[in-house]
Amino acid sequence: MTTVGLIGSGNIGITVAQLAIEAGHQVVLSNSRGPGTLVNTAAKLGPRAFAATSEQAAAAGDIVAITVPVKAFANLPAAPLAGKTVIDTCNYGPERDGHIPELDSNALTSSELLLRYIPDAMLVKAFNNIFYKHLLSLARPAGAAGRSFLPIAGDSPQAKAAVTEFIDSIGYGVVDAGGLAGSWRQATGTPVWGTPYGPYSDEKGRPAGEDAVRAALAAAAR
Ligand SMILES: NC(=O)c1ccc[n+]([C@@H]2O[C@H](COP(=O)([O-])OP(=O)(O)OC[C@H]3O[C@@H](n4cnc5c(N)ncnc54)[C@H](OP(=O)(O)O)[C@@H]3O)[C@@H](O)[C@H]2O)c1
Numbered sequence: 001m002t003t004v005g006l007i008g009s010g011n012i013g014i015t016v017a018q019l020a021i022e023a024g025h026q027v028v029l030s031n032s033r034g035p036g037t038l039v040n041t042a043a044k045l046g047p048r049a050f051a052a053t054s055e056q057a058a059a060a061g062d063i064v065a066i067t068v069p070v071k072a073f074a075n076l077p078a079a080p081l082a083g084k085t086v087i088d089t090c091n092y093g094p095e096r097d098g099h100i101p102e103l104d105s106n107a108l109t110s111s112e113l114l115l116r117y118i119p120d121a122m123l124v125k126a127f128n129n130i131f132y133k134h135l136l137s138l139a140r141p142a143g144a145a146g147r148s149f150l151p152i153a154g155d156s157p158q159a160k161a162a163v164t165e166f167i168d169s170i171g172y173g174v175v176d177a178g179g180l181a182g183s184w185r186q187a188t189g190t191p192v193w194g195t196p197y198g199p200y201s202d203e204k205g206r207p208a209g210e211d212a213v214r215a216a217l218a219a220a221a222r
Contacts, residue, residue: 001025002166005061007054007076008068009038011132012089016065019065019139019170028144030057032072055080062119063166065089065127066118070110071097073117082120085159089127090114093190106222109187111180113152116193121158125183126152126174129190134197134205146207149173151192151217153183175213192216 001023010028013207017027026048026082029038050060058064058080067089070105092110102108111125129137129151140147150172154160164174177186183211186192196216198206210217 002062005057005064007066007207013067015132015135019072023169026143028052028057028060073114078118081118082122084122085162086121088114088123088125091128111183122156124152124154124159124163129186129193129198131200133203148207149175149210149213151175151177153187155179177217185217192220210214
């Protein structure tokens with residue numbers, strides 16, 4: 001059983017938490033407003049879900065998922081994330097996050113920006129390219145027909161292996177998309193972002209296999 005710390009418990013965070021619970025893991029939820037606001041959510045997820053502060057979720061997680069708006073990066077707890085395998089689900093959107101010059105100019109990917117705030121974490125970009133409702137509905141066990149794949153990007157082989165194992169356990173295969181500097185290939189608006197899993201109007205989504213995800217990554221340009 002893996003303990004997954006969630007920093008951010010919104011649409012995508014709770015979906016990852018739900019899939020993790022269904023796979024037999026334990027989750028520690030947090031948000032910006034404090035654990036009291038997550039007690040009911042944790043209760044709905046069951047006895048292996050807990051509400052905590054972000055610092056506690058970071059400290060508790062074997063894997064920690066950061067799933068917040070990019071504008072919140074400066075408020076994340078760096079110390080308890082040192083040495084941890086950390087998943088970055090985040091996408092930059094200037095309309096929500098305000099303009100960030102290094103991201104507007106493509107000098108940095110949003111994951112590289114995140115790493116500046118949590119420099120000692122082993123960061124892996126994952127889950128950022130799939131609509132949360134599709135993430136829930138397209139999960140399938142290994143070997144099942146219609147299993148979908150997700151791209152991951154990161155600079156630590158050890159962290160990528162841990163994230164691959166976790167993602168496999170919750171219902172997806174993984175395509176290694178390279179390092180954090182190249183993670184723009186799965187960022188907002190790229191071919192692998194959203195489209196392979198079907199339109200948002202259909203909550204069930206459409207399975208996207210390994211070849212489709214590889215082809216979409218290869219088609220990315222900027
Ligand atoms: N929605 C999707 O389908 C989807 C898919 C892939 C990737 N993403 C990306 O994943 C990230 C999260 O998306 P979302 O849709 O889940 O957002 P969301 O529903 O708005 O939830 C954001 C969460 O982040 C928390 N948060 C904000 N600042 C925080 C801080 N300083 N410390 C701890 N928690 C903080 C919020 O807590 P409070 O409510 O207490 O403020 C909330 O729980 C975004 O970067 C988004 O672009 C979203």
